[in-house]
Amino acid sequence: MGRIRILPDQVANKIAAGEVVERPASVVKELLENSLDAGSTEVRVEVEAGGRRLIRVVDDGCGMLRDDALLAFERHATSKLRDVGDLLSISTLGFRGEALPSIASVSRLLLETRSLEEPTGTRIEIAGGKMLRCEEAALAGGTVITVRDLFYNVPARRKFLRTEPTELAHIASLVTHYSLAHPDKSFRLSTGPTELLSVTPVASMKERVYQVFGSQILDELVEIGVRERDLFLPPPSVPPSQAIAEYRSAEPEDPPFRRFRLTGFFSRPQIQKSNRNSIYIFVNGRLIRDRLVLHALSSAYHNLMPSSAYPFALLFLECDAEEVDVNVHPSKTEVRFRHGSFLHDFIRDSIRERLMEARPAPTFSPVAMAAPPAQAAQLPYSEFSQMIENEQPAGSGLVEASMDAVPPPPPHFGEPSMPEFTLRASAPPTPRLDFSAPPIEVMPGPPPSGKLSRRLDMHGEFPADAIPATEMSLTGLSELRPLGQIHESFIIAAGRDGLWIIDQHVAHERILFEQVLKQRAAGRVETQRLLMPMILQLSAEQQIDYARIADELHASGFETEPFGNRTIAVKAAPAAVGPQDLERIIFEILEIAENEMRTNSLDDLRRNICASIACRAAIKINMRLDLAKMEWLLRALAATDCPMSCPHGRPIAMHYSTREILKAFHRI
Numbered sequence: 001m002g003r004i005r006i007l008p009d010q011v012a013n014k015i016a017a018g019e020v021v022e023r024p025a026s027v028v029k030e031l032l033e034n035s036l037d038a039g040s041t042e043v044r045v046e047v048e049a050g051g052r053r054l055i056r057v058v059d060d061g062c063g064m065l066r067d068d069a070l071l072a073f074e075r076h077a078t079s080k081l082r083d084v085g086d087l088l089s090i091s092t093l094g095f096r097g098e099a100l101p102s103i104a105s106v107s108r109l110l111l112e113t114r115s116l117e118e119p120t121g122t123r124i125e126i127a128g129g130k131m132l133r134c135e136e137a138a139l140a141g142g143t144v145i146t147v148r149d150l151f152y153n154v155p156a157r158r159k160f161l162r163t164e165p166t167e168l169a170h171i172a173s174l175v176t177h178y179s180l181a182h183p184d185k186s187f188r189l190s191t192g193p194t195e196l197l198s199v200t201p202v203a204s205m206k207e208r209v210y211q212v213f214g215s216q217i218l219d220e221l222v223e224i225g226v227r228e229r230d231l232f233l234p235p236p237s238v239p240p241s242q243a244i245a246e247y248r249s250a251e252p253e254d255p256p257f258r259r260f261r262l263t264g265f266f267s268r269p270q271i272q273k274s275n276r277n278s279i280y281i282f283v284n285g286r287l288i289r290d291r292l293v294l295h296a297l298s299s300a301y302h303n304l305m306p307s308s309a310y311p312f313a314l315l316f317l318e319c320d321a322e323e324v325d326v327n328v329h330p331s332k333t334e335v336r337f338r339h340g341s342f343l344h345d346f347i348r349d350s351i352r353e354r355l356m357e358a359r360p361a362p363t364f365s366p367v368a369m370a371a372p373p374a375q376a377a378q379l380p381y382s383e384f385s386q387m388i389e390n391e392q393p394a395g396s397g398l399v400e401a402s403m404d405a406v407p408p409p410p411p412h413f414g415e416p417s418m419p420e421f422t423l424r425a426s427a428p429p430t431p432r433l434d435f436s437a438p439p440i441e442v443m444p445g446p447p448p449s450g451k452l453s454r455r456l457d458m459h460g461e462f463p464a465d466a467i468p469a470t471e472m473s474l475t476g477l478s479e480l481r482p483l484g485q486i487h488e489s490f491i492i493a494a495g496r497d498g499l500w501i502i503d504q505h506v507a508h509e510r511i512l513f514e515q516v517l518k519q520r521a522a523g524r525v526e527t528q529r530l531l532m533p534m535i536l537q538l539s540a541e542q543q544i545d546y547a548r549i550a551d552e553l554h555a556s557g558f559e560t561e562p563f564g565n566r567t568i569a570v571k572a573a574p575a576a577v578g579p580q581d582l583e584r585i586i587f588e589i590l591e592i593a594e595n596e597m598r599t600n601s602l603d604d605l606r607r608n609i610c611a612s613i614a615c616r617a618a619i620k621i622n623m624r625l626d627l628a629k630m631e632w633l634l635r636a637l638a639a640t641d642c643p644m645s646c647p648h649g650r651p652i653a654m655h656y657s658t659r660e661i662l663k664a665f666h667r668i
């Protein structure tokens with residue numbers, strides 16, 4: 001009795017229908033997902049000409065019975081779903097029974113498969129949806145699907161394919177990321193004679209990240225560890241308090257909780273990407289694009305990274321299958337969560353808490369992920385992502401699927417004026433002083449640049465010392481001893497683990513920001529009355545913004561009142577703000593209010609007002625500080641929750657570790 005069945009109409013009609021074959025990478029995705037669903041431990045992907053000429057996926061999974069092999073090419077034929085009820089808890093990657101027939105209708109496809117339950121296997125050949133051959137064949141267990149000449153019979157589609165390297169980059173990115181989600185399996189990807197990725201099974205995700213990206217990128221990431229949060233779901237008839245008590249005393253086998261688990265990696269705030277393409281989200285092993293999770297991630301970085309920048313992240317979320325509806329998008333890359341806001345807050349809090357614990361410090365080592373393209377090209381992974389990033393949004397691509405749905409971030413504002421010097425991990429060099437280049441090459445660079453054809457597994461076995469003994473962390477800040485300033489702008493300090501350079505303006509900005517935010521939350525911002533009220537003339541638009549945020553302004557320590565037509569009087573201001581900055585700061589806040597109107601979040605508005613106050617009130621660069629002041633600044637910075645970056649996302653402290661110093665002097 002075969003495993004595959006044709007779905008009854010009433011089930012088939014409930015399935016999100018649509019085109020699954022958009023480009024070679026979507027074929028690879030469907031075939032790879034089938035191999036994983038078949039329980040394979042080894043998956044090999046071979047492509048030629050960016051997947052246009054050939055895509056072959058070889059697996060060692062359960063294979064198909066003879067009858068199933070034929071049925072698999074019928075529409076809505078699947079072994080993974082039976083009835084409508086199953087749609088509510090899908091635990092396999094596939095479920096629609098549409099991929100194989102869709103692929104077979106636009107290519108020349110050869111299926112070779114054998115289930116170990118039968119003595120021989122089956123070979124089926126189909127071209128443009130027409131069955132050409134079906135025969136018994138002596139085959140090993142598992143499945144090989146070969147797809148040749150994709151879109152050979154649909155010239156219009158073929159014309160829209162991008163260049164071979166770009167299509168190959170999409171395939172490489174896809175296989176790479178599925179390999180990250182399944183560290184216990186082996187994955188290989190080759191193009192012609194060249195192997196691009198080859199990873200053997202490993203015990204942890206960290207080891208897989210190392211295999212795929214190498215130690216340099218691993219150093220730039222923070223591991224989330226395992227974060228869990230339970231959602232309590234008592235039966236509707238029982239009041240929650242009683243249900244919790246009952247649960248505690250009885251410990252029933254099936255507790256009324258849904259557990260959400262988050263693992264994975266995210267980058268230090270200084271790794272700033274210009275788009276969301278370096279964010280990979282997996283839900284129960286499925287690679288997805290989701291607005292809610294993206295929003296939770298950027299909220300975690302709020303005031304740690306400019307709002308126009310994005311981190312690198314690999315997030316793996318696990319939850320009950322009933323918590324996610326995967327049946328909302330034809331290519332299954334979008335999902336709907338049943339308890340979205342619970343999940344959103346769980347992800348945001350987990351990442352933020354971990355960021356605050358880890359306090360990752362920027363280092364002087366060449367930062368591969370934040371480097372300009374020329375440098376980034378040294379790493380094959382960066383080549384892949386760079387090619388994808390450079391591509392114009394096609395609206396149909398797999399990787400950028402659904403990204404247009406996310407509204408553009410509000411423009412950046414409130415940047416402190418830094419007339420003389422800029423120190424920024426990823427900023428272009430300033431004409432006067434260029435700190436963006438590392439003073440000394442301290443990390444062994446990757447081998448000379450190759451093209452896409454280079455293997456990703458050049459890192460070999462996972463050596464115990466691949467991970468630095470001490471995580472580059474800002475936890476040691478409180479023990480730093482200031483030595484002096486450079487350019488009266490940057491504090492040089494010695495610590496137990498090397499040398500530090502701290503930007504005095506942004507350090508103070510971070511201190512004030514958290515202070516003002518706490519005062520604001522406690523409802524008592526320290527204010528100072530002006531001797532004479534300051535009268536400000538507003539434009540019609542500003543007048544509207546003012547009326548909308550007057551209460552928030554008041555709560556933030558600005559006492560203002562309307563004073564005739566389009567004029568306001570400012571009577572008091574937060575104590576930290578000097579009178580000379582007052583006018584500028586009020587106009588800046590009105591501008592923030594205008595921007596926030598689009599995102600409509602009161603919390604963001606509040607944080608941005610605090611950031612603005614902090615920025616204006618903070619000590620500037622080009623200001624001499626005595627040692628006692630520097631010491632105070634370092635202690636106060638150490639006591640903040642997030643000493644990594646200023647509220648606008650600039651790095652605060654750069655670290656040159658003892659290990660790097662020793663290496664540079666050839667002492668180790």
Ligand code: ADP
Binds near residue numbers: 061100101
């Ligand atoms: P779906 O994955 O949604 O079920 P597909 O068209 O992708 O639909 O595949 C149809 C069926 O073919 C699957 O349900 C599965 O039973 C079988 N199948 C496809 N690929 C493989 C494979 N690599 N190994 C074993 N069975 C497979």
Ligand code: MG
Binds near residue numbers: 033095
């Ligand atoms: Mg499938």
